[in-house]
Amino acid sequence: xxxxxxxxxxxxxxxxxxxxxxxxxxxxxxxxxxxxxxxxxxxxxxxxxxxxxxxxxxxxxxxxxxxxxxxxxxxxxxxxxxxxxxxxxxxxxxxxxxxxxxxxxxxxxxxxxxxxxxxxxxxxxxxxxxxxxxxxxxxxxxxxxxxxxxxxxxxxxxxxxxxxxxxxxxxxxxxxxxxxxxxxxxxxxxxxxxxxxxxxxxxxxxxxxxxxxxxxxxxxxxxxxxxxxxxxxxxxxxxxxxxxxxxxxxxxxxxxxxxxxxxxxxxxxxxxxxxxxxxxxxxxxxxxxxxxxxxxxxxxxxxxxxxxxxxxxxxxxxx
Amino acid sequence: xxxxxxxxxxxxxxxxxxxxxxxxxxxxxxxxxxxxxxxxxxxxxxxxxxxxxxxxxxxxxxxxxxxxxxxxxxxxxxxxxxxxxxxxxxxxxxxxxxxxxxxxxxxxxxxxxxxxxxxxxxxxxxxxxxxxxxxxxxxxxxxxxxxxxxxxxxxxxxxxxxxxxxxxxxxxxxxxxxxxxxxxx
Numbered sequence: 001x002x003x004x005x006x007x008x009x010x011x012x013x014x015x016x017x018x019x020x021x022x023x024x025x026x027x028x029x030x031x032x033x034x035x036x037x038x039x040x041x042x043x044x045x046x047x048x049x050x051x052x053x054x055x056x057x058x059x060x061x062x063x064x065x066x067x068x069x070x071x072x073x074x075x076x077x078x079x080x081x082x083x084x085x086x087x088x089x090x091x092x093x094x095x096x097x098x099x100x101x102x103x104x105x106x107x108x109x110x111x112x113x114x115x116x117x118x119x120x121x122x123x124x125x126x127x128x129x130x131x132x133x134x135x136x137x138x139x140x141x142x143x144x145x146x147x148x149x150x151x152x153x154x155x156x157x158x159x160x161x162x163x164x165x166x167x168x169x170x171x172x173x174x175x176x177x178x179x180x181x182x183x184x185x186x187x188x189x190x191x192x193x194x195x196x197x198x199x200x201x202x203x204x205x206x207x208x209x210x211x212x213x214x215x216x217x218x219x220x221x222x223x224x225x226x227x228x229x230x231x232x233x234x235x236x237x238x239x240x241x242x243x244x245x246x247x248x249x250x251x252x253x254x255x256x257x258x259x260x261x262x263x264x265x266x267x268x269x270x271x272x273x274x275x276x277x278x279x280x281x282x283x284x285x286x287x288x289x290x291x292x293x294x295x296x297x298x299x300x301x302x303x304x305x306x307x308x309x310x311x312x313x314x315x316x317x318x319x
Numbered sequence: 320x321x322x323x324x325x326x327x328x329x330x331x332x333x334x335x336x337x338x339x340x341x342x343x344x345x346x347x348x349x350x351x352x353x354x355x356x357x358x359x360x361x362x363x364x365x366x367x368x369x370x371x372x373x374x375x376x377x378x379x380x381x382x383x384x385x386x387x388x389x390x391x392x393x394x395x396x397x398x399x400x401x402x403x404x405x406x407x408x409x410x411x412x413x414x415x416x417x418x419x420x421x422x423x424x425x426x427x428x429x430x431x432x433x434x435x436x437x438x439x440x441x442x443x444x445x446x447x448x449x450x451x452x453x454x455x456x457x458x459x460x461x462x463x464x465x466x467x468x469x470x471x472x473x474x475x476x477x478x479x480x481x482x483x484x485x486x487x488x489x490x491x492x493x494x495x496x497x498x499x500x501x502x503x504x
Contacts, residue, residue, distance in 0.1 A: 006493075007489065009489070010485065010488055010489035010492055011485060011489075014470075016470065016485075038496075041496050041500070041503045042492060042493070042496050044503050045492060045495050045496040045499055045503065046464055046492060048441065048442075048445055048499070049445070049460065049464040049465060049492075049495070050464050050465070052442065052445065052446075052465060054351060054355055054465075055351065055354055055355035055358045055359070056351050056354070056355075057350040057351050057353075057354035057368070057371065058354075058364070058368060061346075061350050061354065061368065061371070061372075062343065062346050062347050062350055064372060065346050065350075065372050065375045065376070066339075066342075066343050066346065068372060068376060069342065069375070069376060069379050070339055235436055235439070237436075237440060292440045292443055292444070293443065294436060294439030294440060294442075294443055296439075316436075
């Protein structure tokens with residue numbers, strides 16, 4: 001009798017039962033507590049299904065579909081752009097020039113270090129003539145000397161940090177600082193050996209490098225995008241935290257990433273990691289295999305070579 | 320412009336006549352529904368977009384044959400469902416099925432951290448449970464409980480008898496209930 005009644009539960013909840021059938025099922029429910037519990041669970045399941053956030057098509061989807069259905073040949077697009085009326089092109093061009101000139105003046109006025117760096121006598125002798133063609137990381141590195149590291153870890157409130165791993169000049173770039181406290185990794189790719197915060201390099205006390213480094217810092221400040229905290233938050237619930245921590249470390253090694261920090265926070269272990277952007281999806285899939293993963297947002301991409309992502313994962317144990 | 324819940328005859332006529340702006344309106348109006356079905360079925364955003372685009376391309380190619388007997392949305396659901404089932408049944412996909420795709424959901428702003436984490440776990444479990452359903456049950460529960468189609472619309476979209484729709488829907492819901500047992504206890 002229970003089996004027969006339960007066959008109609010979906011229709012009952014969808015209000016799709018004929019009156020006589022409905023009466024039968026309801027009569028059974030009145031006398032069967034187990035079936036009532038099953039019905040409640042089914043009702044809750046359907047409620048959860050219907051409460052899922054609706055998916056949204058990615059940005060630009062309509063344009064891509066229309067472009068495929070009504071493709072515009074490249075020569076027509078070029079012609080349309082070339083033959084834009086002058087009444088449109090001239091004011092737009094003029095406005096662009098005014099904006100660019102204004103920004104250049106603003107930057108120049110607000111950076112005495114930049115002006116002093118522009119004077120011929122302040123350029124370091126080692127700066128190559130082809131500096132303009134090199135990646136800006138190497139230019140900054142050559143002007144500033146060794147990377148400067150702060151003497152204390154950045155606070156969790158998101159204080160700016162100038163810490164950089166020392167191993168690769170490509171990482172000495174003024175990018176968005178770590179949003180949370182991070183320690184300098186000893187040497188990549190050894191993610192599980194956090195070291196004490198790095199002491200300032202010996203060269204920092206050399207007075208002859210003060211002016212170029214401060215100019216380089218000014219350039220970094222000007223070129224760096226406004227810092228914004230990572231909008232990514234991830235939580236991984238596992239059975240055994242130690243096993244999971246080791247598994248995450250292995251996963252990072254396989255994917256070419258590294259652990260940049262670790263701390264205990266209440267009952268959770270908080271891992272700060274850095275992974276290549278191209279391996280982000282694989283990393284998330286790997287985490288999903290280790291336990292219950294919930295995430296929100298997507299990490300910022302750091303303009304390194306290759307592009308990297310920094311994210312924080314909280315490891316918790318299911319009670 | 321389309322009326323809510325119904326397709327105006329004038330709009331359908333413009334579509335069938337090849338009006339490009341009408342087609343763009345159609346895509347704009349239905350893009351999220353079509354993409355949503357593809358994403359839930361395939362559990363892969365890139366593949367879902369590819370299939371969603373293909374759905375509209377096929378719709379455009381057969382607009383002249385659309386008679387307006389069914390709603391445009393039902394017609395599009397039929398195309399995307401068929402494309403998804405064909406893709407899932409293809410040999411290539413069986414061999415190289417991608418891993419679980421995390422459907423990132425925005426954290427519940429009103430709940431505390433503990434409650435928010437538990438809701439997140441439940442929703443993650445529900446996403447995985449949907450992805451683990453057999454395809455023929457998955458498509459029915461997606462069209463019914465996520466997209467809100469009526470039984471007869473689902474039957475028409477999938478070319479099934481209403482009794483078959485009812486049966487598959489019930490099995491799918493019971494499977495999901497069993498997988499969420501520990502959250503619902």
